[in-house]
Amino acid sequence: MPSLRRAKPAAAQSTDAGPDTPPLLTPAELAAQRRKRRTGTLIATPGALYLLIFFVVPLGLITVYSFATRTSTGRTSLSGWNLNSYERIADDVILGIIARSAWLAFLTTVLCLVVAYPFAYYLATRPPRLRARLLVLVMIPFWTNGLVRIFAIRFLLGSNGPASALSEAMGFGTFRILFTPTAVVLGMVYGFLTFMVLPLYVALERMDWRLVEAARDLYASGAKAFWRVTVPLTRSGIVAGCVLVFVPSFGSYVVPEILGGAKTLLIGSYVARQFQAARNWPLGAALSVLVIVAMLVAVAINQRNSANAERTQGVTR
Amino acid sequence: MPSEPRASRDEKSQAVSTLGTAGTKRSARHLLKANAWFVFAFLYVPIVVLVVFSFNDSERVNVWQGLSARWYGEALGNTQVISALRVSLIVAISSTIVSTVLGTAVALALDRYRFKGRRALDGTVYLPIVIPDITMAVMLLVFFAEVFKLIDTIGPRFTLGVTTIALSHIAFNISFVAVVVRARLDQFDRTLEEAARDLYATPWRTFRRVTLPLIAPGIAAGALLALTLSLDDVVISAFTAGPGATTLPVYVFSSIRQGVTPELNAISTLMLTASITLVVASLALQRPRSTTP
Numbered sequence: 235m236p237s238l239r240r241a242k243p244a245a246a247q248s249t250d251a252g253p254d255t256p257p258l259l260t261p262a263e264l265a266a267q268r269r270k271r272r273t274g275t276l277i278a279t280p281g282a283l284y285l286l287i288f289f290v291v292p293l294g295l296i297t298v299y300s301f302a303t304r305t306s307t308g309r310t311s312l313s314g315w316n317l318n319s320y321e322r323i324a325d326d327v328i329l330g331i332i333a334r335s336a337w338l339a340f341l342t343t344v345l346c347l348v349v350a351y352p353f354a355y356y357l358a359t360r361p362p363r364l365r366a367r368l369l370v371l372v373m374i375p376f377w378t379n380g381l382v383r384i385f386a387i388r389f390l391l392g393s394n395g396p397a398s399a400l401s402e403a404m405g406f407g408t409f410r411i412l413f414t415p416t417a418v419v420l421g422m423v424y425g426f427l428t429f430m431v432l433p434l435y436v437a438l439e440r441m442d443w444r445l446v447e448a449a450r451d452l453y454a455s456g457a458k459a460f461w462r463v464t465v466p467l468t469r470s471g472i473v474a475g476c477v478l479v480f481v482p483s484f485g486s487y488v489v490p491e492i493l494g495g496a497k498t499l500l501i502g503s504y505v506a507r508q509f510q511a512a513r514n515w516p517l518g519a520a521l522s523v524l525v526i527v528a529m530l531v532a533v534a535i536n537q538r539n540s541a542n543a544e545r546t547q548g549v550t551r
Numbered sequence: 552m553p554s555e556p557r558a559s560r561d562e563k564s565q566a567v568s569t570l571g572t573a574g575t576k577r578s579a580r581h582l583l584k585a586n587a588w589f590v591f592a593f594l595y596v597p598i599v600v601l602v603v604f605s606f607n608d609s610e611r612v613n614v615w616q617g618l619s620a621r622w623y624g625e626a627l628g629n630t631q632v633i634s635a636l637r638v639s640l641i642v643a644i645s646s647t648i649v650s651t652v653l654g655t656a657v658a659l660a661l662d663r664y665r666f667k668g669r670r671a672l673d674g675t676v677y678l679p680i681v682i683p684d685i686t687m688a689v690m691l692l693v694f695f696a697e698v699f700k701l702i703d704t705i706g707p708r709f710t711l712g713v714t715t716i717a718l719s720h721i722a723f724n725i726s727f728v729a730v731v732v733r734a735r736l737d738q739f740d741r742t743l744e745e746a747a748r749d750l751y752a753t754p755w756r757t758f759r760r761v762t763l764p765l766i767a768p769g770i771a772a773g774a775l776l777a778l779t780l781s782l783d784d785v786v787i788s789a790f791t792a793g794p795g796a797t798t799l800p801v802y803v804f805s806s807i808r809q810g811v812t813p814e815l816n817a818i819s820t821l822m823l824t825a826s827i828t829l830v831v832a833s834l835a836l837q838r839p840r841s842t843t844p
Contacts, residue, residue: 273754274664281657281725282672288722289679292694296686299693349590356587368587370834375594377830379783381800382819386597389604389811396600424593431590456579485683487786492807502685509689509790519693522686533681 293526299519308513319520328504328521335501338415339483342422346430346479347472349423354434354471358441369435376428384492387421388412391493413495421493422483429482430475437471438464470543477536481529501525598823605816622817632818635802638713642788642798643781646720651774653721654728655766661729662736679726688790691719695791711793719791720781727780728773735769768836775833779826 259267301315322328357368375383390397391412398408411417445467449459465472487502494500501521508518605623609616626632660666661673679687699709743765747757785800792801799822806815 270664271666274660274666274669277656277664278660278666278669278672281653281660281729282668284653284721284725285672285675285679288691288694288718290675292690293678295693295697296690349586349593352583352586353590356583371591372594373834374827374830375598377779377826377833378598379800379819379822379826381783381785381804382601382822382826383598385803385807385811385815385819386601388807389601389816390597392811395811396604424597427590427594481681482683485685487683487685488804492804502683505685505689506790509692515693518689522689525683525686529681529683 296519296522299515300523302516302519304514304516310515319516322517323520323524331499331501331504334498335484338419338422338498338500339480339486341419342426342483343476343480345419345423346427347476350427350430350434350475351472354431354438357431357435358438372428372431376432380425381488384421384425384489387417387424388492391417412493413498415494415498417493418490418498418500421489422486425489426479426482429478433471433474433478434468435471437468441467470540473539474536477532481532484528485525601816602820602823605813605820607813607816610813622813623821626814626817626821629814631802632799635797635799638716638796639782639798639800641713642717642720643778646717646724646781647774647777650721650724650728650777651770654725654773654777655732655770657725657729658732658736662733676726676729679723680730684784684786687723688787691715691722691787692790710795711791712796715791715793716788716796716798719787720784723787724777724780727776731773731776732766732769735766735772739765772833772836775829775836779829779833782822782826
């Protein structure tokens with residue numbers, strides 16, 4: 235949720251002033267400031283320490299592992315640092331897996347955008363009370379157990395599951411899409427659609443519709459007003475939604491494991507394998523580092539985008 | 552959006568009502584509506600089908616043989632399911648309690664105070680949310696492997712199990728709680744705290760009597776999110792679980808790979824019911840109160 239990451243309110247910045255504020259503080263004020271600083275440290279420490287031990291250290295460890303050597307028995311030898319694992323990423327097989335993951339994630343993102351934009355538009359243009367109710371209906375699947383939802387798709391699409399039975403009864407014959415890339419994309423769209431709907435909805439709901447009205451008054455056609463006014467004004471929502479769908483799709487593990495087959499090995503499953511049967515921890519670590527870097531880039535794009543949006547929104551208001 | 556002036560908001564909504572309905576073409580409106588129905592159907596039909604078929608009496612998942620709760624009985628009689636459920640509940644409850652306390656403290660510190668390392672913490676706290684599950688899972692696996700190696704040299708032998716799953720869940724839940732509570736702190740009316748201080752309340756008393764009650768819904772929503780996420784998690788649990796202890800989602804995940812059974816339908820429906828109950832509870836908590844100015 236990119237909106238949560240917004241800059242802090244101005245009030246916070248003015249109340250706790252740092253040492254760079256003008257001098258002329260009385261000793262009492264200085265003491266109070268120091269006390270406040272100490273309280274802050276005290277409150278933050280337990281959580282920060284926990285994150286340091288159970289997140290930052292593991293992050294560092296996996297980076298270290300990516301430069302380690304795999305011994306012939308499948309153990310990891312933490313000596314003789316090298317770039318072998320990174321060099322192996324250039325291998326055709328692995329590049330193919332990365333390309334496939336990116337391609338399926340891209341398809342998922344496009345499909346989500348195409349379906350979610352008109353949907354969010356519809357939601358945002360309902361009267362407030364209906365809107366609130368429809369939003370609850372959107373939120374329920376969003377918070378519902380993701381594994382169970384993917385399992386539902388698996389069950390529905392199964393070779394002799396309800397969908398197949400229905401199509402047979404209607405005379406279309408059996409259909410087999412389970413264990414194909416189509417099923418994986420379908421499952422990812424199903425799993426991540428709400429990540430697209432919510433930022434688009436927020437952007438459309440916040441939009442100043444009077445600008446669209448103005449465009450119409452100036453004889454812009456409905457389509458022109460949409461493409462030249464509505465879409466640019468909701469750009470931040472579009473970018474945020476695309477990032478929020480692309481990132482988990484790219485690193486997805488559960489969906490391809492349940493709905494995919496041999497031809498849909500994606501990077502998430504490939505990383506998992508290196509830590510399971512294949513026992514090549516350094517390679518798995520190197521791929522994880524790659525995924526993390528890619529994800530950080532995507533998030534950075536989103537950050538810049540939402541910062542820009544805030545500035546433009548300040549103007550339109 | 553409480554900061555928005557009332558008048559402008561009404562004007563905007565009015566523009567919505569004229570453009571959203573009369574302004575768009577009739578065919579476009581029908582298309583929008585059809586698309587909305589399609590999306591809702593897409594979101595709900597698979598779930599409903601699953602629930603309906605969980606009451607199917609047949610051994611074979613695809614043949615309808617009549618209504619029965621037979622598979623619920625089998626699922627609840629399965630000792631593996633029950634022990635996995637026990638692990639899930641222990642992990643979910645313990646990780647929720649710890650992460651709610653730590654996450655709320657982090658949110659408060661980031662929102663109110665300047666201290667050394669504040670920016671570093673501010674940047675780090677979001678990472679567990681955006682990082683893909685699988686990378687977080689392998690990071691923690693490597694971490695625990697190294698820690699166990701260290702401990703082994705001292706003496707006692709440790710293995711992966713309930714404790715490691717819970718420790719991992721706390722690691723990602725702290726971030727989620729911190730983000731939710733901080734969102735609540737963002738819309739906080741600071742003058743109320745100033746008023747309490749002006750009336751000679753001590754900082755602690757101000758916190759207990761003013762701050763805490765005001766952010767309580769945010770904390771509760773954060774705790775419910777943590778509980779939901781912990782009960783939902785598959786990937787991180789799968790990598791930090793040992794041979795002796797798996798969670799219910801991990802059990803379901805590994806069973807699905809061996810094929811769909813009616814018993815899995817029943818377990819899934821039970822999990823679905825639990826998570827929908829939690830969602831509804833948290834939506835009720837997050838609903839903005841009309842009393843806030």
